[in-house]
Each structure stands twice: as C-alpha cells, then as structure tokens.
Amino acid sequence: MASYPVQRTVRAALAATAVLALAGGMSLPQAVADPVPPNASEALKKYNELSTQAEKLNEEHLRAQDDLSRAEGELDRANRDLTDAQHAQDLLRGQVDLLTEATFEGARFNQLSAILVSDSQQDFLNRMSALGILAGENAEAMDGLTAAVDKANDAARRATEAAGNANKAIEDIGRRKTALDEQITEARDAYRALPESERDALGDEGFTGHVPVPAGQAGQALAFALGERGKPYVYGSNGPDSWDCSSLMQAAYRSVGIAIPRTTYGQATIGRAVSLNEVKAGDLVIYYADQHHVSMAIDGIRAVHASTEGVPVKIQDIESIGPINTIRRVVG
Template sequence: MLLAATTLVAPAPAAGQPTTVAGLLAHYYDLSKEAERVNEELLIFQETLAGQQRTSEAAKVAADEAKETAGRARRRAATVPNLDRMAEVLARRRGMDALSAFAASESPGDLLARLEGAALATQLTGSGGEDDVALAEAEQAARAAETAERAAEQAEKKVAKGAEEVRRRQGDLDRQISEVRGALDNLTPEQRSLLATMDDFGGEVVIPGGGVGGMLEFAVAQMGKPYLWGAVGPDSYDCSGLVQTAFASAGVRMPRVSRQQAQVGQRVARANVRAGDLIFYYEPVHHVAIAVDGQRAVHAPSFGESVKLSGIDAIGPITVIRRVIAS
C-alpha cells in the first residue's frame, strides 16, 4: 500500500507524532477512521435522543391526561350522595323489584311511586360502587403514568449524557487530526507528488442505466466536495451522508449511518461486485463506499479530504457488500 514506500522525513512533527511521512500519514488515517467511527456513534446517539425526547413528551402528555382523569373521578366521587344516610329513607324500597312493587301498591299512583323508589335505590346503590372502582382505577393510572414519565425523563438524560461524552471525544480527535493535517500540508512538492501517484484511482466512470445509473451519476458528480462529519450535502458529505443523499436522488430511502445501511439490501460476494453496490468497511461498520465498477468506488474518505474514487480493496478491510438497487 502507499504507506510502505513513503519513508521521507516528515516536516517538524509535533510531540508524539511519527517522524516519517509514511508514519505521519498512517497516523492521520488511523485518527480519521477513529473519528469517523465516533461520528457515526454520535449520529446514532442523536437519533436515539430524538426518539427518547418524543417518548418523554408523549409520557408527559399521558401523565397530564391521567392526572386530569383522576381529578374528575375524585370530584365526581365527592358529589355522590351518602348512601348510608339514604339507606334509612329507602329502607322500605331498597331491593324492591317491579313485581313486589305491584303486589304492595294500593293505587296506580302508589305503584308509580314505588317503582320510582325501586329504580332510585338501584341507581344510587349501583353508582356508588362504580364510582369507587372508577376512582381507584383512575388514581392507579395516574400513578403509573407519573412513573412512566419519570422513567422517560431519566432515559432521556442518560442518552443526552452519552451524546455529550461522544462530542468530547470527537472534539479531541478533531484537535489531533488538525495537528497531523497541518504537518501533512507542509509536505514538499516532491513528497506530495509521490503520495498522489500512489493513490491514483481516477479515470472515466461508465454510468449504467436504470435506477443505479441515476444514483451513481449523482454520487460521482459530488467528487471534489469536502468531507464533513454529519453532512448530507449539498456542499459537503460524510460517507454515509453521501450514500443516503445519492440513493434519495433515485427515490430510495436509506438509513442515516453506515452501520444501519449495512443491513439493507441483498448480500453480494466480492467477486460479483458491480456498479451501485455498497461496500462497507471495518468492524463494527463505520465506513461505506459506492462501487462504480468491480475495482473502484466513490466515497467521502475522511477529515480533510474530498469525495473521490478509490480502489475498493484499498479503502480498508471489507466487512460486507450490499446490493440495494437490483438494476
């Protein structure tokens, strides 16, 4: 690979940095790949946090509704007549059904009064029990909703804390990469030309027809645009952002991060790679490229670089290859 032959002395390396161009470049690639992995981790955290925030909001709404329901049940229970006090008044009529009312009545008016009394007794004795059950159920639901709300808030805080920790790691990697990149930018013209000739995978790209063609044409047209963590275009991209946007141009919806994208489509053997296939790298997956033919792929490489063509096998260790668009 290109690192092995590049043994020129690196210009004024910072403390702890390699002293050869090969070592400096290898260190740069290592840092960039680690940063890319951390970036994908941050994106996953951000997606999880957004989902947890939606869950927390739904739990809050549910808790508020449950509390209001319990409040209405309490107010209704407070207005129910005291059945103990009513018992003495309704002693003669409680339990009296229509048949006994008819038998005991002395006149049509008396019969009507007795029937109304029986109905009233049934209504009062029944409604008290129902309200007690409703109140107990409402209060239990309110307590459960409050517990769910607290759990959702705690989960949201935990995810947010994890995301903040990943951001700190990302910032530290940014600093280290900037230092190494600064050293690489100070390479002599001779050193630059040596590195350039050893990583040349340019040349014409033949765009196939069908949905693959439109997607690939879009991806190739982004060449030269800078890599930027978290970017999905139109002016810059990270690796999975380029894939997501390119496939969207062909009407295909893809997940945001490469680890999720690696679960989409049909698995393809390395020997059967064709234009439009997705090549995923490293374990766990944290880089992706789009094949333009059986040997090259277009991708957003890493910090400080631009979207370009690279050799499929030169990008890194392949984890899996997927075909999302069949033709």
C-alpha cells in the first residue's frame, strides 16, 4: 500500500499564493474543513462512525451485485456453449448412424468380393478406394462425436459451476443488504438525534463558486463533478438528484464517454497509479485500507466528493477526507 506524504513545496506555494491574493483584495476558495472536527460532540462522532460503516457496507453491497452480474454472465455463456455442443452432438450422432448403416450395407465388399465382382483392375481399385473413404469418414465422424460429447459435458460442468456461483452471490447480496439496511437506519437515527447546529454544520455546501478546470476529458469529468456540488449523498444512489461517492465518479467520467467501474474497489484498479506529488485534476483518490471511499482531485490540495448522508457534495482538502490508499489516473 502506498503512502502519500504532504508535498511541502506545493503547500508552501499555495500559502504564498493565498498571501498575495489577500494582499491584492482577491478572494481565494478555501478547502472545506473535515465535517466532523476533533471537538465534535459524542453524538456527532457516533453519527460519523455509523455513517462510515454504512458507506462501507454500501460499497460492499454494490460489489456483491457486480459479482452476481459476472456469475450470471458466466452462466449464460456456459448455457449457450452447452446448447451449441448438444446441437453439434445430435448432428454428428446422426451422421455416425448413417455412416455405420452404410458401412454395414457395404461390408460384403471385402477385398475378396471386390476382386470377384470387379470387371477390371481399375474397377477393383475404385471399389477399394470407396470402401476406404467410407471407413475414414466413419472414423472421422466418430472422432467428431467424441469431441462434441466432451464439449457438451464441459459446458454442462461450467453451467453448473456458474449457477452455483450465482446462487452464492444472491445469498451474499441478501446478507449484505440486510446488514446495510440496519446500518443505514441506525446512522439516520443518529443524524436525527444531532443538535440542529451540528446538522446545519454538516449540511454546509462549502465553496460553490467557479473552479477553473483544464481542457480534456479529465477536466470535463471534473467539471461535471463540481457541477453536482450541493446535491445530497444517498447510499446506493446513482443520480441525477443524489449520489454516493463512487456513483458520482462513474457519472462524471461517463459524461465524457469513459466507462469506469461502479464501486470504489473497481475504481481503485483502473488507469495507473500516481503519487500525491503528481496528482492532477480528474484523478481518483481512493481512501482507507479497505478502499471504501473515493473523491476526485481538483489539484494537489483539494478534491470534490460525495461524503455521507447529511453532507452535500462539496470541495474538501484531499487529505482531510481520510487516509489515502491509492490515486488512479483515468486519462493520460
């Protein structure tokens, strides 16, 4: 697992830029603070803990759905192979039956009878050649039938295995969905129990002004994500009115014609890995040892992400979101 130390030179440069901007009367967009500060109430800390657990279960549930889709695809392919093999088996079995019958009918034409009934040496050779061809075709058809039977049996085995995998995935999804529903309910109850002042602080949208983005697909994907600021986080949501962390990233890249996985686990494997020192706009930043959260980098300091229920899509300091696990560059 890679670690990402703070890039002192970049932060120093940003600080210097901030000083110059303030001296010139300019306003500089600030990174949003962590929604759960160290001095938060016990109720807020409990809510944050529960919502983090719910988010993790949500991503695991989505991964289980992906596993089910793959298993169902394997089952469909295996069933198609089985049908094709059985059809080929039936055709070849009929061919073998016809050739066997023809061979039996022509069995009296052995070498001796061929000599006795042949009008000439050439006629004898023609008869023997025909018998050889018939026997060869029969043997070839038998070989083909054997191969078709083996293929059908292999397809049946794979279909059975794929069906078992699909059933296991269905059972896994059921267990995860039950756990997820319980966790979400508990997190929402904890949110409703918060003082109004803390709910208002969680709901702060942060900086909503214009953020310049670079040209190209990564920049346009970032523009999409930034355009969703203020929309709520909902576990398992796929937009367009609400998001979870990974669905926002998927939709952002889909908007520029790039397909990426639905889950944080899948997103943690795409493109190529880069360090925090190399981070560029549009890079996906994956958090925590179990990779259950993701944001999109704006630059080396800030990122935009869907945080958790009760917290809108917003800009936040990259490292304040959580411990960085990996950063993936989707484009370039």
